[in-house]
Amino acid sequence: MNRRIRLVASVILLPVLIMLLSSCWDNHELDTLFIVTGVALDKADDPEQLDITLQIGKTKSNTSGSGESNSQQDSTILLKTTAYTMMEGLMEFNRDSSRTLLLQHNQVLLLGSALAEQGIKDRIDLFLRDHEARMEVLVMIADGRADKVLSAKLDQEKISGMFLAREMQDLYAVSPYYKIRMLDFASRLRDGITSPVAPIVAMEETDNKQEIKFNGFAVFKDGKMIGRLNNDEVMGYIWAMGNVKKCGVVADCDMGRAVFQIINLDTERDVTLRPDGVVRVTLSVNATLNIGELRGFKGKTSQDLMRYLIDLAQSEIRRKITDTFETTQTLNADIYGIGTSVHRKYPKEWKEFKNRWNELFPDTELDVQVQVHLPTTGQIIKSMEMEETRRED
Amino acid sequence: MFLGFIIRKLRFLNNSRRSVCDNSTENHNSVPKQEPKIKKQLSNNLDCLKEMLSGSSDLKIHPFRFGPDGKFTGTLAFIDGLVDNPTLTEAILRPIMSWRPDGKTLPEAQELADVFAQVVLCAGDVKEASLLSELASGCLAGDTAVLLDGCPAGLVVSTKGWDKRSVTEPQSETVVRGPREGFTENLRTNTALIRRKIKNGRLCVVNMTVGRKTRTDICLMYLSGVADPKVVETVKYRIDHLDVDSILDSGYIEEYIEDAPFSPFATVGNSEKPDVVAGRLLEGRVAIVVDGTPFVLTAPMLFIESFQTAEDYYTRPLYASMMRIIRFFGYFITVFVPAIYIAMTAFHQELIPTTLLFTIANAREGTPFPVFLETFIMIFTFEILREAGIRLPRPVGQAISIVGALIMGDAAISAGLVGAPVVIAVAITAVAGFLVPNQNDSASLLRVIMMVLAASVGFYGLSMGFLAVLLHLGSLTSFGVPYFDGFAWTSNLQDSVVRMPLWSMIRRPRDIACGDIKRRHFFIPPMRPYASQDEDDFEGGGEHE
Numbered sequence: 001m002n003r004r005i006r007l008v009a010s011v012i013l014l015p016v017l018i019m020l021l022s023s024c025w026d027n028h029e030l031d032t033l034f035i036v037t038g039v040a041l042d043k044a045d046d047p048e049q050l051d052i053t054l055q056i057g058k059t060k061s062n063t064s065g066s067g068e069s070n071s072q073q074d075s076t077i078l079l080k081t082t083a084y085t086m087m088e089g090l091m092e093f094n095r096d097s098s099r100t101l102l103l104q105h106n107q108v109l110l111l112g113s114a115l116a117e118q119g120i121k122d123r124i125d126l127f128l129r130d131h132e133a134r135m136e137v138l139v140m141i142a143d144g145r146a147d148k149v150l151s152a153k154l155d156q157e158k159i160s161g162m163f164l165a166r167e168m169q170d171l172y173a174v175s176p177y178y179k180i181r182m183l184d185f186a187s188r189l190r191d192g193i194t195s196p197v198a199p200i201v202a203m204e205e206t207d208n209k210q211e212i213k214f215n216g217f218a219v220f221k222d223g224k225m226i227g228r229l230n231n232d233e234v235m236g237y238i239w240a241m242g243n244v245k246k247c248g249v250v251a252d253c254d255m256g257r258a259v260f261q262i263i264n265l266d267t268e269r270d271v272t273l274r275p276d277g278v279v280r281v282t283l284s285v286n287a288t289l290n291i292g293e294l295r296g297f298k299g300k301t302s303q304d305l306m307r308y309l310i311d312l313a314q315s316e317i318r319r320k321i322t323d324t325f326e327t328t329q330t331l332n333a334d335i336y337g338i339g340t341s342v343h344r345k346y347p348k349e350w351k352e353f354k355n356r357w358n359e360l361f362p363d364t365e366l367d368v369q370v371q372v373h374l375p376t377t378g379q380i381i382k383s384m385e386m387e388e389t390r391r392e393d
Numbered sequence: 394m395f396l397g398f399i400i401r402k403l404r405f406l407n408n409s410r411r412s413v414c415d416n417s418t419e420n421h422n423s424v425p426k427q428e429p430k431i432k433k434q435l436s437n438n439l440d441c442l443k444e445m446l447s448g449s450s451d452l453k454i455h456p457f458r459f460g461p462d463g464k465f466t467g468t469l470a471f472i473d474g475l476v477d478n479p480t481l482t483e484a485i486l487r488p489i490m491s492w493r494p495d496g497k498t499l500p501e502a503q504e505l506a507d508v509f510a511q512v513v514l515c516a517g518d519v520k521e522a523s524l525l526s527e528l529a530s531g532c533l534a535g536d537t538a539v540l541l542d543g544c545p546a547g548l549v550v551s552t553k554g555w556d557k558r559s560v561t562e563p564q565s566e567t568v569v570r571g572p573r574e575g576f577t578e579n580l581r582t583n584t585a586l587i588r589r590k591i592k593n594g595r596l597c598v599v600n601m602t603v604g605r606k607t608r609t610d611i612c613l614m615y616l617s618g619v620a621d622p623k624v625v626e627t628v629k630y631r632i633d634h635l636d637v638d639s640i641l642d643s644g645y646i647e648e649y650i651e652d653a654p655f656s657p658f659a660t661v662g663n664s665e666k667p668d669v670v671a672g673r674l675l676e677g678r679v680a681i682v683v684d685g686t687p688f689v690l691t692a693p694m695l696f697i698e699s700f701q702t703a704e705d706y707y708t709r710p711l712y713a714s715m716m717r718i719i720r721f722f723g724y725f726i727t728v729f730v731p732a733i734y735i736a737m738t739a740f741h742q743e744l745i746p747t748t749l750l751f752t753i754a755n756a757r758e759g760t761p762f763p764v765f766l767e768t769f770i771m772i773f774t775f776e777i778l779r780e781a782g783i784r785l786p787r788p789v790g791q792a793i794s795i796v797g798a799l800i801m802g803d804a805a806i807s808a809g810l811v812g813a814p815v816v817i818a819v820a821i822t823a824v825a826g827f828l829v830p831n832q833n834d835s836a837s838l839l840r841v842i843m844m845v846l847a848a849s850v851g852f853y854g855l856s857m858g859f860l861a862v863l864l865h866l867g868s869l870t871s872f873g874v875p876y877f878d879g880f881a882w883t884s885n886l887q888d889s890v891v892r893m894p895l896w897s898m899i900r901r902p903r904d905i906a907c908g909d910i911k912r913r914h915f916f917i918p919p920m921r922p923y924a925s926q927d928e929d930d931f932e933g934g935g936e937h938e
Binding site: 059 | 764
């Protein structure tokens with residue numbers, strides 16, 4: 001009986017003790033928090049130091065405020081400091097501000113291009129180590145200074161951090177390879193074989209209007225930004241990776257201009273090791289397209305054009321993929337993860353290749369085979385221009 | 394666990410007290426042996442009777458003379474208001490007054506009581522009594538006592554008839570489709586209402602009287618051969634051993650006989666609708682009908698019963714199943730939503746989507762209280778409003794709801810006292826609570842406990858609380874039947890989270906019913922039309938031939 005009572009008492013007391021232990025440990029009322037929506041890191045004057053900028057979404061009381069305070073200036077707070085490490089900066093912010101920083105809702109980590117070129121391997125430790133800074137954070141490179149992007153006052157969204165997150169979500173629907181999260185970025189950075197990429201954004205100011213533009217991809221090697229892909233080359237990269245859901249293919253030729261919409265584009269990658277030690281990559285692209293718009297092509301019906309258009313689309317897709325591949329070869333950055341594919345298929349040989357991959361990659365041969373399906377011509381068969389010419393005949 | 398200890402202590406005290414009481418009742422019982430018998434002299438008897446009823450003014454005594462030439466004298470005694478006057482006149486007074494026996498065979502005064510009972514009175518229920526106390530209790534129950542001068546026995550004639558509420562639609566359980574009659578305060582009406590649903594000889598009705606002072610009539614009803622004899626015995630035993638002063642409502646009985654008196658969950662069911670009680674009887678449950686209340690108790694009760702409504706069985710199974718699932722969600726919402734809101738906004742902001750977080754943060758901006766206090770105030774206000782709405786007369790009650798809901802809610806937000814999301818969370822909590830009215834009391838209690846847990850340790854506390862509630866529910870029993878029965882694979886799942894079509898419910902609930910466990914022997918889906926009525930089927934039939 002005595003033992004039983006002791007058991008019962010301990011069963012009751014233990015949870016109670018646990019409660020005392022953790023009581024209100026992580027309790028933060030919402031009105032004591034600064035919700036961080038963006039972090040920008042820039043090169044400081046002292047190369048050892050960092051310029052840290054935090055963007056904080058400002059909360060406004062719905063009840064007491066009058067409707068005028070809705071202008072964009074009021075919707076964010078920018079906190080700036082210069083520190084040796086990220087954590088020191090955060091500690092300083094926490095000391096000097098009225099509220100605690102909440103990093104969990106951070107949308108984007110913006111790295112200034114100067115800092116990116118200098119090297120970022122030793123700068124992002126906190127974003128991987130701290131449990132509050134989540135691996136889901138988007139990584140982007142700012143053309144120029146990153147704090148400029150965060151301070152942009154936009155028409156579309158009040159908070160530029162939210163704008164970037166939404167835009168990426170939008171692009172994610174096109175292809176998952178557009179969206180670079182901290183997890184993807186850091187794992188490639190650590191891997192050393194596959195080069196990390198990150199989208200480049202730039203703030204542009206025209207007629208007192210500020211806009212954020214998407215300016216291609218930055219290519220990293222050894223933690224340093226070594227080059228960039230322009231928007232066209234990014235498409236070549238996206239198509240080479242496959243799993244594209246909607247995207248435009250623009251093809252120009254003598255007869256006119258054709259714009260296709262990708263309904264589905266899948267790419268299969270195969271690597272073969274030639275006896276002479278050269279890696280050969282075969283990309284079989286299987287695309288289902290839809291004719292988006294046709295301009296020109298006088299006197300032709302879509303029926304006649306079908307074969308021609310398919311060829312046109314195929315060559316355009318092949319051209320872009322090849323162009324991008326050549327660019328990456330000149331940069332000597334394997335952004336596709338071809339090295340990993342070789343590793344998978346030839347694990348024994350890879351042991352030897354691993355250290356020489358930098359020398360091998362520029363010599364890699366690419367073979368692109370494109371299969372295009374054009375199931376429909378859209379809602380009309382002939383365009384206005386085509387019909388006119390037919391009447392003249 | 395501590396509760397169990399307290400209960401055991403209480404039981405012990407109770408038992409010791411009962412042994413004392415038993416002695417006293419024995420003493421009490423020994424008194425009637427010396428109680429005055431009915432004597433020959435009428436005036437003597439009347440005096441005694443008056444004394445036994447404390448000389449109450451509503452005891453009416455009506456002396457009369459009868460027989461040839463008014464040879465005999467007699468008296469009627471009854472309580473005014475408890476007897477039906479036309480019955481009194483037709484069954485007793487008129488036959489006695491018009492009784493003209495042949496002069497030669499005029500009976501002796503001593504035999505008059507016998508003669509009256511057998512020959513004269515036109516009543517269905519006439520009892521001879523030799524003790525004055527029998528007359529007194531008869532009078533109190535609404536019967537009429539007939540005393541005759543010179544006769545050492547009295548008659549108790551059933552003339553019960555008092556004003557009672559007619560059978561009306563029940564207030565607490567309304568249905569769109571289904572029977573609309575509800576129980577009344579009259580015991581016999583209620584048992585009759587149940588009998589009318591189940592015209593079967595195996596429907597047992599056992600009478601009991603409980604309450605030292607109130608002498609309340611209680612009827613135990615069950616289908617013998619279907620109900621578990623053990624449960625019937627347990628219910629009988631527990632009611633038999635009640636030693637209480639008064640029973641004014643079935644709630645008294647419920648509290649005395651339930652398995653877990655300190656649980657927030659009720660382990661005895663109740664209903665105001667005869668069809669519901671009949672349905673439960675057919676599943677093998679026992680019904681306890683208490684005089685003076687329209688709420689009939691049913692035992693054993695399962696947790697799932699709270700989520701089953703009468704209408705589930707009267708509407709189509711798909712719709713009924715959907716509504717039942719919604720009811721489960723409603724119960725979950727009403728218990729957990731305020732707690733989840735507190736845990737999310739105070740501890741786990743990372744769980745809230747960013748846009749929603751900004752919306753909530755904007756609403757929280759400038760509100761003076763921590764989120765727990767804010768939620769608690771609103772929940773508390775809601776309980777106040779609900780209670781006020783129930784207690785007040787109906788016209789005023791509406792005014793209260795308008796003041797409470799519209800003015801106070803809106804004003805509290807615009808004054809910046811509470812945030813709008815809290816009001817929304819509390820509103821959905823309140824409305825969802827009404828989906829499961831039977832568990833409203835447990836939900837109100839658990840909700841506050843969960844809120845406290847969530848406010849102190851976030852989701853950790855919430856999950857602990859949830860587990861504790863589950864463990865408690867799993868350990869509860871109702872008259873020996875596991876309370877959570879109906880969710881387990883061993884029980885009948887045709888009528889649990891979803892309601893299967895009636896024709897697929899072959900068995901009665903396994904853990905409740907006993908003996909005659911099958912409702913029918915075969916799986917009988919609805920009939921299809923005859924082949925000859927349908928051309929395709931007709932052709933098919935031809936091929937078959």
